[in-house]
Amino acid sequence: EVIDHYFYDESAYDYHDGGYVPLEEPKAPEKPLNIPEILKPDKETATDMYYTIVAQTGEVQLMPGKKTKTWGYNAPLLGKTVVFKKGKTIHLHLVNHLPEVTTFHWHGLAIPGPIEDGGCHAPVYPGESRDVTFKIDQPAAFVWLHAHPCPSTAEQVWHGLAAGAIVQDEHESSLPLPRNYGVDDIPVILQDRRFHKGNQWNYRKDYDPDGVAGPTPMINGTINPYFDVTTQKVRLRFLDGANRREFRLHFSDDLEFTQIAGDLSLLPHPVKMTKLLIACAERQEIVVDFGKYKPGDVVTLYSDDVPLIKFRIHEFKPDNTSIPETLFETPDPAVDTDLPVHHVTLDGMDEAVAMNGKKFKMDRIDYKMPMGKVQLWDICNTNPAPGMIHPYHMHGTAFEVMSRNGHAPYPNELGLKDTVAVNPGEHVVIKVWFNVPGIFMYHCHIIEHEDGGMMAQLQVVDPAVPDKKYHLMDHMTL
Template identity: 35%
Template sequence: MTNVGKLDFENPLNIPELVEPTVGPDGTKHFTLTMQTGTTEFLPGKKAETWGVNGSYLGPTVRVSRGDKVALDVVNNLPETSTLHWHGMKLPAVMDGGPHQMIEAGETWTPHWTIDQPSATTWYHPHLHGNTAQHVYRGLAGMFIIEDEDSKKLPSDYGVNDIPLIVQDKLFTSDGKLSENDDTTFGLLGDEILVNGTHDPFLKVTENQVRFRLLNGSNARAYNFGFADDRSFKLVANDAGLLQAPVTMDRFLLSPGERAEIVVEFEPGEETILHSYSSGAGIENGEFDLLKIVAADQLTESTPIAGQLSSVAPIEAPEGATVREFKMTMESMINDKKMDMYRIDEVVPAGTKEIWIINNFGWSHNFHIHNAAFRVLDVNDKQPAEYERGRKDTVYIPNGSTVRLAVEFGDYPDPNTPLMYHCHLLKHEDDGMMGQFLLVEPGTESQIPMELPKGGSEYQEHEQH
């Protein structure tokens, strides 16, 4: 599959709007996100039935600062149950938006918490067990940006020199509708690319340095990002926050759910194409042109990016930290078990740091942990690739690999509400490649039952998944 040489780059890149909050008397920022159906014209003259948030496809960008109190009215105007999960966020488990926080059709869910983590490009998407792939593919996703004093040292003028890029592959039928055929090992793989919901896109930049926030929002496809002219750029952030210092590179791989921030320099009048190169990494990525970028004839100059970026120390597990091992297999199981909504697989002290070892014995997968950030310690006993050494919450696990993580968990104990760890190839997740853990008060781990009560459960009707 490739689109190289087939695009004209005719369509201006859509920049998702910033959703404006109302501010309550106590300073809480209130946002409204409405999940809804609609139609979208991705291909000229052809309309597709889609889902979106506050619109027909994808959703607006939520932008907040560390220390903000936030509340979100999540309105479900879809014809069926869904959820909205805050991927990469540290917050109380009941506010996570995972499979236990379902929003029935016609209902509104109002999670609220205080933003207490370093600056990061996080995102939101559905997490309904058994239906996540379908709901994300139809268009329910958007960015959730956290700022702090460190991040404001980088280009931060949203839509001008701070550009979100949500990259997704799609399969279209002959009449321009979305095909939902996911009959492959990894899930749905499309032969057309959308960036922020725009097909065949171009972007005109007006500054000599531009920060791109890249999100792999695809169900299954990985992207090996680079530029068609092989220009180098500075990687400044991974999933869960800024790097200690910028790293100059010309390629990096993102599997589904992963994010990265890069700063790219431009000369007046030049053009380049953001490209995905074939990587041979063992996960489907192919060769694709993604976005044509055209620099204006006159560019605003900005201060070069150099020196320390983050004031947050790297994640280090203490001596004697708890070690947990997980086995991923081609049967979409973790530790030889499929997901069970009522089974607790692990109990973790809140606020702790642990070592998690992920062993992959079949196909290629990746691994995401809710309410946590981690540092990749090693891959098959070797240093991780340079682009994987910062704060992360999702990591690619090649077939036959062992990956060790130093994991830093959120400090929100709740003995009753589980959080998830899972493969973020969405078909694998829906097929049961997911486990549940509780964050509890340190010292109470042995008192916690390993099953949830079934009577009267709000999610009992979804047991078949």
């Protein structure tokens, strides 16, 4: 069976918003898709990896004419791809060369909070640095790094502070999947921007409390990209790194593709499809088989009817490998019968956004949960129809989607996730457990909703240190 529709409630798609900014084909020459370099470790041993990550300003030739002023990690825009190996201890030296305070949040890593996790309680001030150490103990996945200072996460991500990171493990490495980075395994960071006079971005001018958007697609920091296909099969690791936009992905000729992974793991089984909606902060990995094309052909990836990437087909060797029918066994720990279902509501729109009726407060802990216990959380989008889809995200954990309004989850959200998009009026039940202690945020990942207060935080209590005290910031000076 091939999925040929986008799931979700069409009436809630972003293009129905009053403030919707339609994508447009950019007026810029085609350029090769930027493939972020792999960040070189400062040092790697059998057990440890050491990296230096620098948040910096830069300038990039994105459009004809003036260069655009940008921010990035170890690069002028976005960042180099960081590789983490499961089982290793990671040592990060985080450096801020920006003119304002920032944080380094590892979206998708199950590491202790709030300092290692890098949310709003882990500031790094201009000209300063911070060192963190944590162990990687989670399945192979495509995760990401982004800034998270409250309430300026959205503006800093818009400046360019977002980078991909790949978690590797032995199981994934043993499967016959494309894995040659930059050749047949490529990160695809989907964003959008508006270019103002002199090709500059102007976040404040474009501000919309329901999420900032621009008409120009930007993929891996490239405007109007093409990619040279030199292998029959190509693995695309999509990340929706946009502040607000959903991407409705499909190829020319309705080319069929296979989804193999979601946010935090491979899917249990590959899912064949021709259409894929990706919401803010989600990751979806697909394998595309270009076997029916010949050198000189061009295959286009679209969102709605706007081209995002042109795949230029070159000579390649026939590839008869098939994707295994079983990719991953999703852990399925039993729910703790002492823990009642925990309810979260995603409320309002525009300036009125809130969670459980309250706006986020940095020095308030909204909930406590014991480490290692498994609980059902019911996430409800209280927007009346048509409303909008809120992508709900949790730090520090990998959860499992159990049901949508009592029905089975979508077939391509069956692995481990850290973000789940919730339709208006819908209850999504997820199974949540934490293997690490600390303070963790959970919020809508339309980044302006998060900054606007559709966010809360919980304390995961380690039974060995039940009274551990955390220093919580009450605001950040920007």
